[in-house]
Amino acid sequence: MTVVPIDPERCARPADDWAGLICAVAERRDREAFARLFAHFAPRIKRHLMLGGSPEAQAEELAQETLAAVWRKAALFDPARAAASTWIFTIARHLRVDLLRRHQGDERLDEAFDFDGLEADEPAAEERLHATRLNERLRGALAQLPPEQQRVLRLSYFDDESHAHIAAELGIPLGTVKSRMRLAVSQLRRLLER
Structure with missing residues (x-):
């Protein structure tokens, strides 16, 4: 059984939440979050720059400069204005344009960078619809549980509290908490399997 969170803002972020990782870098200088961003975006930036005509060594250098800029400028990222990938690839584009202008002196450069070819950060429409339906089913099932079971589930799964807390x-x-959790999960499973 997969539990779909009721309030996504209060739940842990998914593994591929690039915006959340940028925010972690901005707020805590989180090196692990930055390493994940680097591992994901550096090869993609390099590939796109090479497809746009940059030599491999130059694309590699620009990809590294891009991610270094992400580290320095993470606090400037606004997820309400752009997707993480758009923001990162825009940095790469600007760095490439600056490099080309320095080396060629051409102020009219608008390189062939394919933003339409970038993968979207958000799930596909079908996935969002499926998640919405599961969310509605879960809300309905939770509403059928006794209040004491609802409370322990919310505290455990949505507030990420330990059983002892x-x-x-x-x-x-503590044994009562564990019993209520077992009963609630068992009941939810039955309700969701209908």
Whole structure:
């Protein structure tokens, strides 16, 4: 059974949430988040620059400069204005244009960079529709649970609290928390399998 979160803003971010990783770099200088961004985007930037006519060594250097700029400028990223990939590839484009202008002195450069060929950050429409339907089913199933079971599920899955913390917060024994969790998950499974 897959549990679909009710409130995505309060839940852990998916593994491929590039915007979240950029925010982690901006807020905490998170090296692990940056390493994931680098591993994902550096080869893609290099490939796109090479397809746009850059020699391999130049594309490699520009890809590294792009990700270095992402590290330095992460605080400037606004997920409301652009997708993470668009923002990163725009940095790459600007760096390439600057390099070409320095070396060729041509102010009219508008290189062949295919933004339409970039993969979207968000899931496909069918995936979003499927997730929405699962979310609705889960909400309906949760509403059918007793309030005490709903509460432990919300605290555990949506607030990411430990069982011990839930027991302390609710003033009930740890064994009771675990029993309620087992019963709630079992009941949810039955309700969702209908």
